[in-house]
Amino acid sequence: MDNMKEKIFIAGTDTEVGKTFITQSLINAILHCDKQVFGLKPIASGAELIEGQWVNEDGQKILDLTRRSPGFAQISYKEVNPLTFEPAIAPHIAAQEAGVELSISELNRLIQFPQSEYLLIEGAGGWLTPLNDTETYADWVEQKGVDVILVVGMKLGCLNHAMLTVRDIERRGLKLRGWVANFVYGEMNRSEQNLDWLTKNISAPCLGVIPFQESSDLQDADIDTASGLLNLQILL
Numbered sequence: 001m002d003n004m005k006e007k008i009f010i011a012g013t014d015t016e017v018g019k020t021f022i023t024q025s026l027i028n029a030i031l032h033c034d035k036q037v038f039g040l041k042p043i044a045s046g047a048e049l050i051e052g053q054w055v056n057e058d059g060q061k062i063l064d065l066t067r068r069s070p071g072f073a074q075i076s077y078k079e080v081n082p083l084t085f086e087p088a089i090a091p092h093i094a095a096q097e098a099g100v101e102l103s104i105s106e107l108n109r110l111i112q113f114p115q116s117e118y119l120l121i122e123g124a125g126g127w128l129t130p131l132n133d134t135e136t137y138a139d140w141v142e143q144k145g146v147d148v149i150l151v152v153g154m155k156l157g158c159l160n161h162a163m164l165t166v167r168d169i170e171r172r173g174l175k176l177r178g179w180v181a182n183f184v185y186g187e188m189n190r191s192e193q194n195l196d197w198l199t200k201n202i203s204a205p206c207l208g209v210i211p212f213q214e215s216s217d218l219q220d221a222d223i224d225t226a227s228g229l230l231n232l233q234i235l236l
């Protein structure tokens with residue numbers, strides 16, 4: 001029986017805006033509600049060889065949390081991150097260099113959505129990250145018809161990045177479930193006014209405002225803090 005309630009793609013206004021941190025925080029929050037959740041990082045670039053396996057940091061972080069979910073303690077790295085490229089560059093270039101096909105059909109071949117109450121899928125880079133010369137990651141999301149949560153990296157320039165992304169998500173007929181303001185770059189001038197503008201201009205709800213976390217390497221405590229600031233009501 002299909003017990004899947006929610007399938008959500010975590011998009012960002014750019015690379016390094018906190019998609020992984022917010023994905024971890026969402027998984028953590030869902031686990032605290034005693035729900036089953038599986039995190040996927042289908043495509044990752046930037047990896048190191050560990051015991052004969054290419055491992056990406058995002059993939060490992062999402063695997064570690066997913067393994068805490070009921071029934072998923074034994075899942076393998078590849079189940080979370082099937083496509084891993086060594087250099088930390090645009091995935092379509094990394095794939096080309098590695099002689100690996102990166103396409104919608106290849107994603108569909110490699111990824112069978114696991115049976116889980118919640119499925120969170122972290123993208124790579126921004127919304128229109130290419131898969132190849134003709135397809136983007138967003139095209140795959142559109143084909144799968146999954147809902148989207150957008151992580152906005154709060155900085156000067158993010159209003160434009162956020163609205164371009166929101167408009168393209170909506171143009172594709174996808175549902176934007178909400179957005180998260182992540183102060184990943186530290187303080188921002190006129191942050192309140194910027195938050196206010198985003199709130200007025202994005203029709204989907206703001207699920208949380210996450211302050212800059214001081215720890216140099218984000219730990220479980222930071223994930224707990226962010227989880228506590230996320231409003232999951234729309235998902236539960």
Ligand SMILES: Nc1ncnc2c1ncn2[C@@H]1O[C@H](COP(=O)(O)OP(=O)(O)OP(=O)(O)O)[C@@H](O)[C@H]1O
Nearest residue numbers: 015016017018019020021125183184211212213218
């Ligand atoms: N609120 C925050 N406060 C402090 N540091 C943060 C915050 N959010 C994220 N970071 C840090 O910023 C960096 C980028 O975050 P993260 O890896 O989650 O970005 P990303 O959008 O997933 O990037 P990618 O496109 O590579 O997947 C990481 O070092 C992370 O620990």
Ligand SMILES: C[C@H](N)[C@H](N)CCCCCC(=O)O
Nearest residue numbers: 015045088089090124125129
């Ligand atoms: C390596 C990096 N951290 C991400 N995983 C991939 C970023 C892809 C960006 C593509 C682009 O230029 O828009």
Ligand SMILES: [Mg+2]
Nearest residue numbers: 019020058122
């Ligand atoms: Mg990431």
